[in-house]
Amino acid sequence: MKNGILTFLLVAFAMVSTLAQPLLDRTGTASFYSEAPLEDIEAINEEVLGAIDLEKGTLAVSMFIKKFNFERSLMQEHFNENYLESDKYPKATFKGVIKDFAAINFTEAGSFEAQAEGEMEIHGVVRPLTAVVKFNVSPETLRVSTEFEVSVADHEIEIPKLVIKNIAEVVEVRASFNFKRQER
Amino acid sequence: MRPFLLVFIFLTISLSVKAQDDLLAALEAEQSEEPGLVEATFKGTRLINGHSIETRKKGVMDFMISHRFGTIDGGGYELFGLDQASIRIGLEYAVTDRLYFGLGRSSFEKTFDGFVKYRLIRQSTGGKAVPVSATWFSSVALRTLRNPDLDLSFTDKLATTHQLLLARKFNNGISLQLMPTWVHRNLIDEDQLNNDVFALGAGGRVKFSQRVALCVEYYYQFQQLNENAKNAFAIGFDIETGGHVFQLQFTNATSMVPKGFITETTNDFFDGEIHFGFNISRTFQVN
DSSP states (O other): HHHHHHHHHHHHHHHHHHHHSSSEEEEEEEEEEEEOOOOEEEEEEEEEEEEETTTTTEEEEEGGGGGGGEESSHHHHHHIIIIIITTTOOEEEEEEEEEEGOOOSSSSSSEEEEEEEEEETTTTTTEEEEEEEEEEEEESSEEEEEEEEEGGGGGOOOOOOOTOOOSSSSEEEEEEEEOOOOOS | OOHHHHHHHHHHHHHHHHHHHHHHHHHHHHOOOOBBBOOOSSSBBBSSSSSSOOOOTTEEEEEEEEEEEEEGGGGGGGGGGGTEEEEEEEEEEEEESSEEEEEEEETTTGGEEEEEEEEEEOOSSSSBBBBEEEHHHHEEEEOOOOOOOOOOOGGEEEEEEEEEEEEEEEESSSSEEEEEEEEEEEEEOTTTTOOOEEEEEEEEEEESSSSSSEEEEEESSSSSTTTTTTOOOEEEEEEETTTEEEEEEEEEEOOSSSSHHHOOOOGGGGTTTOEEEEEEEEEEOOO
16 A cells, blocks of 8 residues: 555655756747848758746747857857857747636647737847747647847947948747657 | 665755756756867968968868069159069869868969868867867979070979968967978979078067957978078068958069069068058858
């Protein structure tokens, strides 16, 4: 009997700790698109780390600036060296919460949208961010994607007048994650 | 069994609490190491006259036009040297991120040149930190200026230069480079002294802003080609705008190929025998 209770407790705690463990995706993607009169610039980072905690409704994203890939390598060098200063500020991060989290059921398959609210740090500058996040729930996976705009000036990224027609002042950012639910 | 259970419960709770405390901090603990290669030690593939450790990235073509005007001590009559110009046109291509080659033609002595550069070691940070970058540089120059008095074979007109370029980016603003150099000529004139000249170059850059840097470069020769040979000195600015790098410089060297500016410089920089010049590099992503 005593052993039975013990086993039950162990299993229960193991379950609780599994639930509490946030879901993790190491190969999330983040991309941005800059549309300017002279040229359009696009870059993608396919090694974005994302986490979602379905117990508390919290979100976190972290990525290395140097992992953004550009079609033109010189642009990538300038992006790191002159604009984002990735030696000084190697990461971009986001931490936030899902609004009205209590009302959302993450166990039922289907798609829905919710608002995420938090703080985004780019180029060492922290700014509040609110974005619409799409969730796609299935028994095995949880897909999360979002789109929002970032003002370059808000993050104190300087664009010299000479290239003002090459770089947009507001860039479109997209991010998506695919969390596997069974993994941990 | 009891104490074990208590410990287990305690551990489970404390671990899960920790995980929830700051999701971002927990996430970053999972993050792989920061990519460590040090990029952009110099803005261009040239320090000023000579090469820097930099090569272009794979699939990039670089079209380069360089000018050296006459010496500025010609005064207003010569428009401070701008009446004369020597030009080099070059086309360069990066086969891989490490292997780079280029061809050029200089108006000075109608010289054709070709070079190969290979990045042996790249400076990096993190787990496998490497303190310096090293690039091997080899160049061949063919002088085709006609000389009716001499019957020279193809190999007689060749001169080769080999350099080991060593550089370190100390921080975002300061990079220094050392260039042990060997220049070899197959044939020298009667009044010339050495087929082989060894030299040591040193140079560096200091950034004023993200796009403007001050560069200096000096080559000390251990042997001389002529009795009146001088060491080449250059000071200049790098200005970078998108796909272009403009390099404006003042130097006592006339030639723009390594065997030329390192060993054939006869002007005295500090006597006002200074050439104004520039390099313009335009890059294209070919594939």
